[in-house]
Amino acid sequence: MAQIASTQVKRVLKTRHLSMIALGGSIGTGLFVASGSAIATAGPGGAIAAYVGIGLMVFFLMTSLGEMATYVPVSGSFSEYASRFVDPAFGFALGWNYWLNWAITLAVDVSTTAIVMHFWLPNLPGWLISVGFLALIFVINVVSAKSFAETEYWLSLVKVITVIVFLGVGLLTIAGIMGGSHPVGLKNYTTGAAPFVGGLPATLSVFVVAGFSFQGTELIGITAGESETPETSIPKAIKQVFWRILLFYILSIAIIAAIIPYTSPNLLGASVNNVAISTFTLVFNRIGMAGAASLMNAVILTSVLSSANSGMYASTRMLWAMGSSGFAPRIFQKTNNRGVPIAALLLTTLVGAMTFLTSIMGPSVYQLLVAASGLTGFLAWLGIAVSHLRFRRAFIKQGHSLDELKYHAKWFPIGPILAIIMSLIVIIGQDIGSLANFAWGRLLISYMSIPLFIVLFVYYKVKNKTKLIPLDEIDLSPHRDHRS
Numbered sequence: 001m002a003q004i005a006s007t008q009v010k011r012v013l014k015t016r017h018l019s020m021i022a023l024g025g026s027i028g029t030g031l032f033v034a035s036g037s038a039i040a041t042a043g044p045g046g047a048i049a050a051y052v053g054i055g056l057m058v059f060f061l062m063t064s065l066g067e068m069a070t071y072v073p074v075s076g077s078f079s080e081y082a083s084r085f086v087d088p089a090f091g092f093a094l095g096w097n098y099w100l101n102w103a104i105t106l107a108v109d110v111s112t113t114a115i116v117m118h119f120w121l122p123n124l125p126g127w128l129i130s131v132g133f134l135a136l137i138f139v140i141n142v143v144s145a146k147s148f149a150e151t152e153y154w155l156s157l158v159k160v161i162t163v164i165v166f167l168g169v170g171l172l173t174i175a176g177i178m179g180g181s182h183p184v185g186l187k188n189y190t191t192g193a194a195p196f197v198g199g200l201p202a203t204l205s206v207f208v209v210a211g212f213s214f215q216g217t218e219l220i221g222i223t224a225g226e227s228e229t230p231e232t233s234i235p236k237a238i239k240q241v242f243w244r245i246l247l248f249y250i251l252s253i254a255i256i257a258a259i260i261p262y263t264s265p266n267l268l269g270a271s272v273n274n275v276a277i278s279t280f281t282l283v284f285n286r287i288g289m290a291g292a293a294s295l296m297n298a299v300i301l302t303s304v305l306s307s308a309n310s311g312m313y314a315s316t317r318m319l320w321a322m323g324s325s326g327f328a329p330r331i332f333q334k335t336n337n338r339g340v341p342i343a344a345l346l347l348t349t350l351v352g353a354m355t356f357l358t359s360i361m362g363p364s365v366y367q368l369l370v371a372a373s374g375l376t377g378f379l380a381w382l383g384i385a386v387s388h389l390r391f392r393r394a395f396i397k398q399g400h401s402l403d404e405l406k407y408h409a410k411w412f413p414i415g416p417i418l419a420i421i422m423s424l425i426v427i428i429g430q431d432i433g434s435l436a437n438f439a440w441g442r443l444l445i446s447y448m449s450i451p452l453f454i455v456l457f458v459y460y461k462v463k464n465k466t467k468l469i470p471l472d473e474i475d476l477s478p479h480r481d482h483r484s
Contacts, residue, residue, distance in 0.1 A: 028159070028213075035252065045195030062217060066238045086386060099348070138345070143340075163248045173259055278300075378426050382419075394472070
């Protein structure tokens with residue numbers, strides 16, 4: 001292992017890396033496997049409305065993050081912004097929550113690799129497959145940030161190409177050029193109760209599904225500290241990602257809804273355990289593509305590995321940033337001569353491995369850990385929106401001109417306010433059925449991230465006697481030296 005040499009990460013990530021990292025982070029099993037459940041629940045109209053709504057919210061969040069990240073480009077960005085622009089206790093709670101979320105997501109992903117690989121190798125021990133992939137992800141991240149970014153770029157490219165092929169096949173099937181002698185058309189949009197099934201409550205419930213599908217786009221903020229030219233690459237990446245995500249998700253769901261009626265039982269049955277009835281597999285099968293299930297299984301494997309790779313990187317950089325700001329022990333601030341925070345990487349890998357082992361030794365403990373991280377991504381989104389409101393207000397109050405900003409968030413303050421409202425809707429709607437029926441056991445599991453966040457916030461606030469930072473005292477310097 002290389003000797004620990006400094007406390008600085010290296011700026012090596014290019015615009016193409018940032019674009020593909022954010023895009024790849026949000027295109028995953030939620031689209032390839034579970035997208036059908038959204039159509040089955042709310043019908044084609046309800047599903048499309050939910051994904052358009054969440055897509056717009058994510059766009060506003062990314063522009064908020066982009067404005068702050070181009071002005072203050074740091075790794076672990078939104079924890080740092082919350083600490084500087086709102087309250088250090090807020091940044092502390094956001095940072096540790098986000099680190100735990102991705103460390104546990106890493107464990108979930110390596111566990112999932114075993115399920116996916118059993119499609120081809122049913123007799124190979126699952127734990128052996130998972131440990132092998134965990135070791136691979138560790139090696140990729142220990143080499144350098146560029147190694148992570150290149151791997152993520154190519155894994156994400158596989159997913160993007162798959163979606164493009166699917167869109168082409170789907171449109172030709174709807175037109176009747178492929179998959180049968182008669183055009184499918186849009187008749188499934190008016191089948192039964194379509195296009196809107198279950199009314200507003202069903203559409204709102206799909207907002208939660210859509211929200212989870214878009215998790216990972218905030219990784220652009222984490223990569224800002226290692227971008228070669230954050231002032232130009234981050235705005236460009238945000239602009240590209242918004243249109244690509246909206247195009248891929250909305251068009252994909254529109255095509256699935258046109259080809260497969262919302263009443264089809266297959267839409268609710270897809271999972272990594274049964275890739276044969278994945279919505280993508282069903283459409284490919286319709287045109288007689290041999291080996292469609294095997295192809296989609298390979299794509300799902302790249303998707304899971306991409307998520308694990310992103311999780312390792314995001315949690316490591318967040319822990320490094322917290323070590324730099326004093327939210328975590330100083331050992332995590334150290335990097336080797338390639339700019340990799342080794343101690344942070346080792347702890348993240350250890351937590352991921354221990355969480356994975358609980359899935360073997362005690363499923364109930366594993367499920368509890370996974371539940372503890374469930375809403376963390378939405379809490380991070382909420383933190384980004386609140387931080388941006390405070391940043392812009394402080395910027396104006398302290399006499400700065402908006403011309404000083406390298407990138408302007410669109411429609412301020414409508415964007416962050418809308419993002420706050422929709423984030424709260426998604427957080428509260430996580431398990432609305434249990435909330436309505438006061439099912440305390442399920443409520444605790446579904447909403448565990450919230451009390452965990454509150455405990456972290458109160459702990460730091462009481463211990464350090466922090467307060468909401470007055471607007472005229474907020475530190476707006478593009479860089480600041482943390483106490484050593």
